[in-house]
Amino acid sequence: MTYPIRPIDESEWPAFGKVLEEAFGMQPHPAQDERYRAETEFDRTLAAFDGDRIAGVTSILSLSMTVPGGQLPVAGVTAVSVLPSHRRRGVLSSIMRRQLSDIRERGECVAALYASEALIYGRFGYGRAAGELSFHIQKHGSAFVGNAPSDPSLRLRVATPAEVRPDLERLFASVVTRRPGRYERTPQSWNAVLADEEADRRGSGPLRSVLAEDDHGVRGYTLFRVKSSWDADGVPDGELKLYELEAADPAAYALLWRSVLDRDLVSRLDAGTRPVDDPLIALIADQRQLRARWSDELWVRLVEVDRALAARAYSAPVDVVIEVEDDVCPWNAGRWRLTADPTGAECKPVEDEPDMTLPVSALGSAYLGDGLLVESLGAGLLREHSDGAVRSLATAMSWSPKPWAGLTF
Numbered sequence: 001m002t003y004p005i006r007p008i009d010e011s012e013w014p015a016f017g018k019v020l021e022e023a024f025g026m027q028p029h030p031a032q033d034e035r036y037r038a039e040t041e042f043d044r045t046l047a048a049f050d051g052d053r054i055a056g057v058t059s060i061l062s063l064s065m066t067v068p069g070g071q072l073p074v075a076g077v078t079a080v081s082v083l084p085s086h087r088r089r090g091v092l093s094s095i096m097r098r099q100l101s102d103i104r105e106r107g108e109c110v111a112a113l114y115a116s117e118a119l120i121y122g123r124f125g126y127g128r129a130a131g132e133l134s135f136h137i138q139k140h141g142s143a144f145v146g147n148a149p150s151d152p153s154l155r156l157r158v159a160t161p162a163e164v165r166p167d168l169e170r171l172f173a174s175v176v177t178r179r180p181g182r183y184e185r186t187p188q189s190w191n192a193v194l195a196d197e198e199a200d201r202r203g204s205g206p207l208r209s210v211l212a213e214d215d216h217g218v219r220g221y222t223l224f225r226v227k228s229s230w231d232a233d234g235v236p237d238g239e240l241k242l243y244e245l246e247a248a249d250p251a252a253y254a255l256l257w258r259s260v261l262d263r264d265l266v267s268r269l270d271a272g273t274r275p276v277d278d279p280l281i282a283l284i285a286d287q288r289q290l291r292a293r294w295s296d297e298l299w300v301r302l303v304e305v306d307r308a309l310a311a312r313a314y315s316a317p318v319d320v321v322i323e324v325e326d327d328v329c330p331w332n333a334g335r336w337r338l339t340a341d342p343t344g345a346e347c348k349p350v351e352d353e354p355d356m357t358l359p360v361s362a363l364g365s366a367y368l369g370d371g372l373l374v375e376s377l378g379a380g381l382l383r384e385h386s387d388g389a390v391r392s393l394a395t396a397m398s399w400s401p402k403p404w405a406g407l408t409f
């Protein structure tokens with residue numbers, strides 16, 4: 001059975017939203033629904049229709065994302081949902097194919113998404129491209145190493161987030177290009193970050209902010225909530241939920257971490273998403289105290305392999321012929337010679353014998369600098385035809401700092 005697919009217009013938003021609600025089993029607060037509607041690019045939505053009823057949906061946010069060596073327009077795939085009554089009939093598969101061809105037509109060569117479940121998107125050519133750590137730190141175990149940086153010119157300022165929004169936006173814009181995976185924020189995405197309805201608090205107090213600054217301006221900020229409590233013996237047992245900690249330099253970074261870790265009446269800190277190479281890992285004296293937990297974060301799909309591979313920088317010289325397998329975007333299937341070094345890259349179609357054969361998802365996974373090419377080779381999942389070729393590609397594609405988006409879209 002086929003379901004006609006087309007973008008929706010704004011009047012169809014309630015029916016579109018209903019599919020999301022049913023698929024995720026959630027009921028957004030009216031303010032959340034309004035924020036979500038406001039950031040939706042209606043010409044980039046897709047809905048699959050069963051008669052006059054919407055059975056499946058998705059949409060795209062036009063992101064400007066940092067990739068190794070620069071920034072790129074990236075299709076941020078979101079709102080993927082199929083009505084429970086229509087699941088496993090191929091609705092998602094047909095929407096994904098249509099969406100990838102729309103992305104190509106628009107001229108974007110890379111798509112990225114957050115996956116609700118890790119098994120969904122590999123079949124559509126997406127690869128796990130970034131990871132994240134969550135930290136659960138008890139205050140008593142949070143001491144830093146002795147030589148942690150400090151700067152006497154820095155001071156802390158308690159601020160209401162909405163009142164210092166321009167400072168937060170400026171600081172964030174100054175660091176967004178430092179790490180692959182980060183993307184520029186629109187006014188709508190800042191509205192979501194700073195939203196502070198009762199429904200956003202989930203039992204904690206209001207959104208709070210502390211800035212680190214000197215006489216020349218703001219050098220970093222935190223966004224967090226505190227859940228106050230005392231245990232049965234009357235000992236303070238509050239929890240601090242850290243949402244964001246951004247800093248322009250190491251001293252401001254260390255000071256902001258101390259300000260959330262040392263907070264009075266709080267006994268533990270919960271940081272839901274941090275990069276896998278967060279400098280906190282080096283700063284804290286006892287790393288076990290991070291109680292770090294890993295999860296996959298961004299998934300990336302190369303929509304046009306040659307343009308995507310030529311659009312990023314490489315850590316080391318590489319010259320390889322890659323035979324790409326791609327059933328979903330057949331224009332990518334074939335042999336490509338990637339010639340790159342830290343100053344530039346070229347990727348051209350060739351007839352030469354390949355040095356390796358890779359599924360397109362392996363390239364998506366490696367694209368932002370944190371792929372599993374060598375591990376996949378070791379696991380017998382990739383075919384290498386020239387000794388050392390996969391390792392050479394993996395070394396060239398690896399990047400520091402490691403990718404991390406830090407904000408779900």
Ligand SMILES: CC(C)(COP(=O)(O)OP(=O)(O)OC[C@H]1O[C@@H](n2cnc3c(N)ncnc32)[C@H](O)[C@@H]1OP(=O)(O)O)[C@@H](O)C(=O)NCCC(=O)NCCS
Nearest residue numbers: 023080081082087088089090091092093114115116117119
């Ligand atoms: C995930 C979801 C969109 C899949 O939609 P769907 O229309 O049922 O998917 P399809 O029928 O096109 O499935 C295509 C293939 O993917 C597989 N698949 C789909 N969802 C899967 C999942 N969650 N886990 C593992 N495999 C999955 C199907 O089994 C099918 O495999 P096959 O081709 O070997 O038969 C739908 O189940 C849903 O809305 N889930 C809840 C919301 C959600 O998690 N959305 C994703 C947000 S990132």
